[in-house]
Amino acid sequence: MFFVPFNSRDIRHKSVFGSTAAGETLWLSVCMPRDMGCTAVYLVSGEDGQDKNYIKLDWKSTDGSTEWWSVNYAFPDSGLYFYHFEYDTPWGRGKIFLHSSGMGYFSDSGDEWQQTVYSPDFKTPEEFAGGVMYQIFPDRFYNSGKKKNNVPKDRIYHNSPKELPEWHENKTYRRWNADFYGGDLKGIEEKLPYLEKLGVTCIYLNPIFESHSNHRYDTADYMKIDPLLGGEDDFKSLCAQAGKMGIKILLDGVFSHTGDDSVYFNRYGRYDTVGAYNSESSPYYGWYKFRKWNDDYDSWWGVKTLPETNEDNESFSEFITGENGVIEKWMKSGAYGFRLDVADELPDSFIEKIRNAVKRINPEGLLLGEVWEDASNKISYGGRRKYFSGRELDSVMNYPFRTAIINFMLGGTAEDFMEAIVTICENYPPQALRCLMNHLGTHDTERIFSILGDLDGEGRDREHQVNAKLTEERKAIAERRLKAAVMLQYTLPGVPSIYYGDEILTEGLKDPFNRTFFDWEKERGDVWRELEFLGGLRKTHTCLKDGKFIPVSAMLGCVAYERSNDADRLLVIANKNDHAITYYLPKRWHNSECLTGQSMTDCSVDIPGETAVILGN
Numbered sequence: 001m002f003f004v005p006f007n008s009r010d011i012r013h014k015s016v017f018g019s020t021a022a023g024e025t026l027w028l029s030v031c032m033p034r035d036m037g038c039t040a041v042y043l044v045s046g047e048d049g050q051d052k053n054y055i056k057l058d059w060k061s062t063d064g065s066t067e068w069w070s071v072n073y074a075f076p077d078s079g080l081y082f083y084h085f086e087y088d089t090p091w092g093r094g095k096i097f098l099h100s101s102g103m104g105y106f107s108d109s110g111d112e113w114q115q116t117v118y119s120p121d122f123k124t125p126e127e128f129a130g131g132v133m134y135q136i137f138p139d140r141f142y143n144s145g146k147k148k149n150n151v152p153k154d155r156i157y158h159n160s161p162k163e164l165p166e167w168h169e170n171k172t173y174r175r176w177n178a179d180f181y182g183g184d185l186k187g188i189e190e191k192l193p194y195l196e197k198l199g200v201t202c203i204y205l206n207p208i209f210e211s212h213s214n215h216r217y218d219t220a221d222y223m224k225i226d227p228l229l230g231g232e233d234d235f236k237s238l239c240a241q242a243g244k245m246g247i248k249i250l251l252d253g254v255f256s257h258t259g260d261d262s263v264y265f266n267r268y269g270r271y272d273t274v275g276a277y278n279s280e281s282s283p284y285y286g287w288y289k290f291r292k293w294n295d296d297y298d299s300w301w302g303v304k305t306l307p308e309t310n311e312d313n314e315s316f317s318e319f320i321t322g323e324n325g326v327i328e329k330w331m332k333s334g335a336y337g338f339r340l341d342v343a344d345e346l347p348d349s350f351i352e353k354i355r356n357a358v359k360r361i362n363p364e365g366l367l368l369g370e371v372w373e374d375a376s377n378k379i380s381y382g383g384r385r386k387y388f389s390g391r392e393l394d395s396v397m398n399y400p401f402r403t404a405i406i407n408f409m410l411g412g413t414a415e416d417f418m419e420a421i422v423t424i425c426e427n428y429p430p431q432a433l434r435c436l437m438n439h440l441g442t443h444d445t446e447r448i449f450s451i452l453g454d455l456d457g458e459g460r461d462r463e464h465q466v467n468a469k470l471t472e473e474r475k476a477i478a479e480r481r482l483k484a485a486v487m488l489q490y491t492l493p494g495v496p497s498i499y500y501g502d503e504i505l506t507e508g509l510k511d512p513f514n515r516t517f518f519d520w521e522k523e524r525g526d527v528w529r530e531l532e533f534l535g536g537l538r539k540t541h542t543c544l545k546d547g548k549f550i551p552v553s554a555m556l557g558c559v560a561y562e563r564s565n566d567a568d569r570l571l572v573i574a575n576k577n578d579h580a581i582t583y584y585l586p587k588r589w590h591n592s593e594c595l596t597g598q599s600m601t602d603c604s605v606d607i608p609g610e611t612a613v614i615l616g617n
Contacts, residue, residue, distance in 0.1 A: 002099075002105055003033065003105075003106075004031070004103045004104060004105070005030050005031050005032060005085070005096050005104050005105075005106065006028075006029075006030050006031070006085060006096055006103075006104040007102050007103045007104065008098075008102040008113050008426070009101070009102035009103075009422065009426065010102070012029060012031075013028065013029050013030070013031070014026060014027070014028055014029075015027035015028075017425075017426065018116070018425060018426045018427070018428070018429075018430070019115070019116035019117065019118060019376075019388075019426075019427065019428065019429045019430070020074075020075060020115065020116075020117055020118075021117070021118055021119070021120040021122075022074075022075060022076060022077050022078045022117050022118070022119060022120055023074050023075075023076065023120065024074055024075075024120075025072050025073070025074045026072070026073060026074070027070060027071075027072055027073075028043060028057070028070065028071055028073055029057075029060070029068055029069065029070040029071075030057060030068070030069045030070070030085055030087075030096070031066050031067070031068055032066065032067055032068075032069060032087065033065060033066060034062065034064075034065055034066060034067050035065070036087075036089050037089050037090050038067070038069070038087050038088065038089055039088045039089065039090070040056060040057075040087065040088040041056070041057040041069040041085060041086070041087045041088075042054045042055060042056055042057065042085065042086045042087070043055040043056075043057060043071060043073060043083060043085060044083060044084050044085065044086055045073075045075075045081055045082070045083035045115075046081065046082065046083075047077070047079045047080065047081050048079065048080040048081065048082060048384050049384065054086075055071055055073060056071070057069040057070055057071040058070055058071060069087075075115055075117040077117065078117050078118050078119045078122075078389045078390055078391075079117055079386070079389065080114065080115075080116060080117070080376070080377060080384060080386075081114070081115040081116075081117060082112040082113065082114055082115070083112055083113050083115060084096055084097050084098070084104075084110075084112045084113065085104070094106060094108075095107060095108055095109070097109065097110030097111055097112065098110060098111040098112060098113050099111075100419075101419060101422075102422075102426070114376070114377060114426075114427060116376050116388060116427055116428065116429060118388055118389060118390045118429040118431070119389060119390030119391065120390075121390060122388075122389075122390030122429060122431050123431060124366075124394040124395060124431040124432060124434065124435045125337075125364045125365065125366050125394060125435065126364065127201075127248070127364060128201075128202060128248070128336075128366050128394075128435055128495065129434040129435050129495065129545050129546060130434075130495070130538060130539075130542065130544060130545025130546070131200075131201030131202055131495055131538070132198070132199045132200050132201050132202070132490075132495065132496055132497075132498070132535050132538060133200070133201075133202045133203070133204055133250075133437060133439075133495055133496065133497035133498070134195055134198065134200040134202070134203050134204070134497070134498045134500065135203075135204045135205075135206070135439070135442060135443070135497055135498065135499045135500060136188060136203060136204070136205050136206065136500045137183075137206045137215070137443050137500060137515050138183050138184070138185070138188070138205055138206060138208055138216075138229055139180055139181050139182070139183045139214045139215075139216075139228070139229075140181055140183050140214075140500070140515055140516065140517045140518060141183045141187060141188055141191070141500055141517075141518050142183055142184075142187030142188065142190060142191050142518060142520065143161070143181065143182040143183050143184060143187050144184050144186035144187040144189075144190055146184065146186045146230065146234075148184070148227050148228055148230065149227060149231070150227045151227045151228050152212065152227075152270075154212075155180050155228065156178055156179045156180065157179070157180050157181070157182065158179060158180070158181050158517075161181055161517035161518075161519075162517070162519075164466065164512075164513070164516065165177075165179060165214075165512035165513065165515055165516060166178075166179040166512070167462045167465075167466055167512055167513070168462075176213075177213045177214050177215050177511070177512060178212070178213055178214065179214060180214050180228060181214075181517045182228060183229075183517070184228065184229045184230050184234070185208070185225070185229050185230040185234040185235055185237075185238050186230055186234055186237075186238075188203070188205075188238055189234075189237060189238045189241050189242075192241060192242055192245055192247065193245075195247065196245045196246075196247065197532060198498070198503065198528075198531055198532055198535055199531075199532065199534070199535015199536060199538065199539065200247055200498075200535070201246055201247055201248065202247065202248045202249075202250055202336065202366075202495070203242065203247060203248070203249050203250065204250040204252070204339055204437075204497065205249065205250065205251055205252060206252050206443055207219065207251075207252045207254055207341075208225055208226060208229055208235070208251065208252075209221060209222050209223075209224060209225065209226060209254075210224040210225065210226045210227065211226055211259055212259060212261045213259075214515075215443070215515075217252075217254050217306075217341065218257075218258070218259030218260070218261070218262070218305060218306055219254055219258045219259055219262060220258075220259050220261060220262040220263060220270075220271075221262065221263045222319075222320075222326045223326065223329065232333065235330075235333055235334065236333050236334050238334075239333065239334025239335065240334060243334070248336035248337075248366075249334060249335055249336055250335070250336050250337055250338065250339055250366060250368070251330055251335045251337070251338050251339070252338070252339050252341060253327075253338035253339065253340050253341060253354070254341040255309065255311065255320055255340070255341070255346065255350075255354075256300060256308060256309060256311070256341065256342050256345045256346055257299070257300040257306040257307060257308050257309055258287075258306070258307060258309060259305060259306065260277065260304065260305045260306070260307055261305070262275070263275070264276060264284040264287060265277050265284070265288065265307055266278055276288045276290075276294075276307075277294050277295075278294075280293050280294075283315070286310060286313045286315060286316070287309055287310055287313055287315065287316040288307050288308065288309060288310060289307075289308050289309075289310050300342075300345075311346055311347050311350040312347060312349070312350070317350060317353055320353075320354070320357075321350075321353040321354055321356070321357040322357075325357065327354060327357035327358060327361070328357060328360075328361055331358065331361040331362060331365060332361060336362075336365060336366055337358050337362070337365040337366030337367055337368070337394075338354070338358065338366075338367055338368070339368040339369070339370065339397075339437075340354065340367065340368065340369045340370060340393070341370055342370055343369030343370050343371055343387070343393065343396070344369075344370075344371055344378060344380040344381075344385065345380070345381070347381075348385065348386050348392060351369070351387075351392045351393065352391050352392055354367065355367050355391065355392055355393070366394055366435070367392075367393055367394050368393065368394060368395055368396060368397065368435075368437055369387060369392075369393040369395075369396045369397070370396070370397050371385075371387065371396045371397065371399075372397075372399045373399070373400070374400060374423070374424065374427060375387050375388065375393075375396040375428070375432075376388055376427040376428055377427065387432075388428065388429050388432050390429075393432070394431075394432065394435050395431075395432040395433075395434075395435035395436050395437065395494075396432070396436065396437065397436075397437045397439060397442070398424070398436040398437055398438045398439065398494055400420055400423075400424050401420070401421065401424065401436070401438050401489075401492055401494065402438075402439055402440055402441075402445075403420070404416075404417050404420035404421060405417075405440065405485050405488050405489060406440070406448075406451060406452070406485070408488075408559070408574075408576055409452060409481045409484065409485050409576055409610070410451075410452070410454070410481075411576075412576075413557070414553075414554040414555055414556065414557055414558055414559045414576070415554050415555065417554065417559055418551055418554035418559055418561075421492060421549070421551075421561075422549075422551060424436075425493060425549050430546075433493045433494065434493060434494065434495075434545065434546050435494065435495060436493065436494030436495065437494070437495060437497050438489050438492060438494040438495060438496045438497060439489075439496075439497040439499060440485060440486070440489055440499070440502065441499040441502055441514070442497075442499055443499070443511070443514065443515060444511075445514065446508065446509045446510055446514055447499075447501075447502065447506055447507055447508040447509070447513075447514050448482060448485070448499070448502055449470075449475075449478050449479075449482060449502065449505045449506060449507055450468070450470065450478070450507045450508060450509060452477075452478040452481040452482050452485065453470040453474040453475060453477060453478030453507075454474065454477075454478075455468055455470060455474070455507075455509070456509065457509035457510035457513075460509065462510075462513075465509040465510060465513055466513065468509055469507060470507060475505070477610075478505075479505060479525075479526065479527060480609075480610045480611065481610050482502075482505070482527055483526065483527055483530050483611070483612075484574055484575075484576070484610055484611050484612040486527065486530060486531060486534065487530070487534065487572065487574065487596075487612035487613075487614065488572070488574055488612060490531075490534040490535075490537070490538065490544070491534075491544060491563060491570065491572045491614065492549070493549050493563075496534075496538075498531065500518055501516070501518050501519070503524075503527060503528045503531050504518075504519065504522045504523075504524060504525070504527075504528060505522075505525065505527060506518075506519070537595070537614070541563075541568055541570060541616075542565060542567050542568065543563040543564050543565045543567065543568050543569055543570060544563055544570070546565060547563040547564050547565035547568075547569070548562075548563070548564050548565065549561060549562075549563060550562040550563075550564060552571070552586060556577075557575065557576050557577040558573065558574065558575050558576070558577070558581060558583065558607075559573070559574050560572065560573040560574075560583070568616070569616070569617070570595075570614055570615065570616050571585075571589050571592065571614070571615040571616075571617075572612060572613070572614050572615075573605065573607060573612065573613050573615070574607075574611075574612035574613075575607040575608070575609060575610070575611055575612070576610060577609050577610070578609045578610060579609045580606060580607060580608045580609055581606075581607050582604050582605070582606050582607075583604060583605050583606075583607055584603060584604045585603055585604060585605065585615075589615060589617060590602055590603045591617070592615045592616060592617035593615065593616050593617060594613055594614075594615055595613075595614045595615065595616050596612075596613045596614050598611075598613045600615075
C-alpha cells in the first residue's frame, strides 16, 4: 500500500468533488510525511495547452508522522485545467502525480489531475432531467396507413413489416439503406399512449427531414419533412399531442454533411435548383469543401454520397442558425431541441451558434451531442473540445456508462465499473451529468438483448449476421441480465434512453439488423413491466433527478451505490455473479424497504445471480 499525499475524491484533500464553476473557491490540501523534511509545497496548474502557474500552499497542521499543506484556490475562467503538485525538501524538488482513482503518488512524471471548469451561468433544461427518453427510428416504428403525398417514385418498399431490412448491398438503389417500411409521424402519434405508460417524457427521433435513405442522415431538404413520414402539419400535431402527455420531441440535427441527392448539392439533377455539384456559381457552392470542382470534394468518412459541409461558411451557418433558419423553423413548429449528429466533427464556434439559436427560441430547449468518449476532455480535429464550457452543449450521449454496464454484466469487475462511473461524475459538470443520455443501445449499435446473450457482430459479415439468433437458453440469460442492466441505467446520474423495441427484447446485430420494424404483436414481458416500474420510480424519487451519486462498495462482482438528496435516497445493489449472494447493509440502511421485492432481513438482502435490487428508506 503506497502513501497517498493527495486524493481528488477525498474531501480531506479537495473540498469540492469534481468540476467547479469559474471563480468558485475550493480548498486543496496535500498530506506529506514529516520525515521528508518538506519546506514548501506548490500547486502547479494551468489551462489546457497554456503555461503552468505555481501557487504556494500554506503549512497548516501536523498529525503525528504526517503534516498538511493547504490553499484556497479558484480556477479563474471556464475551460479545462490540469494540475499536479511539487514540493521542496533538503534533498531537492519532488513531484506528485495522479496514479489512479483520484489518488496521487510521488514520481518525477505521470498523469495530472483534470479540473473541468464551467461558466457560472451554465444551466441545463430543468424538465428534461429526471425523465425518460425513447429513441425512435421513424421508418421502423409504426405505419398509420395515412396516404402520403409527393413521395418520390424511386422508393423501394417492403411488403410486410416482418421482412428483414435489405442487407444485400448489390440490390440497393444507388446507396445503402434505401429500403422503406413506411413508418410515419402519425404512427408515432397513435402510439403516444403506449409511450406514456412506459413513463417516457422525451422522444428522440432519428432524422425526419426529406432524404433518400431510410436512415435519413443524407439530408435532401432541411426545410421539409420527408413525404413518406407525412407533412409539416403531422409534425406539429405530433408535438402538440405529445405535449399534452408531458412528452417532448427531440430532433436529430445532421449538419456536418448533407446528401449528394439534395436541394443543395443536386448531384443527380433530381431538384430544379442549381446545386453546388451543378455549377461553381451555385448559391450553395461555398457550403461544401471542393478540392476540384465538381467531383473532387470532402465527404463524410469518404462516403461520396455524403458531401461534407463547410460550417464556417457564413451563408450555411446563417441558414442553419439564423433568423427563420432551420433551428428556428422546427422549434417554432414544436420541437424541444436537437441532438447533434457527430458533434465532434462540428467546430466549437458552430455549436455555439446552434446553442444560441435553440436558447433564443426556448431558453429551456435541449442541445445534446453525439460524443462516444469522455466529452469533458475529448480531442478532435487537432484541438481540445469545449462542450461543457456553458456555451455549447447541454449534455451528451453517454457511451462510457453504456460500456461500463455491458462490461460489468459480461464478466468485468465491479471495481472497473465503479471507476468508470465515478470518473465521469468527477469530470462532468453536474448540470451536464444530470442530463446525460444514458442508453444501452442506439441505431449505431447492436441490440442490447443480443449483446447480453453473448452475441455480437464483430468478425461476422452480413451473411452470418442475418442468421445469428439467440437460443432459448441464451434468451433467458440475456433477459435476466437486461433486467439488471436497466436497473443500473435508470438509477445512475442522467436520463435513461430506450431504443425502440429493446423493451420487447428485439434481437439484431449491426446495421441493418438492429433497425427492424417494431413487432407490435409481440407480448410485453417482464422487461417491459420493469421499465414501467422504473419509469414510475423516476417520477416519485427526486434523488434520481439531481441527487448525489455516492459509491458504497465495489468488489467480488457486486456494486452498490446511493442516490441521495435532501428529499429522499435510494440504495442500488447489483450482483453480476451467476450465483446468489447475501448483501449485508450499511447501518444507515438497516430496516429499509426492498422496492424490487427481494427477500431481506433488518440488516441484509438476498440478491439472486445477475440481478439488481433497489432499497428505499
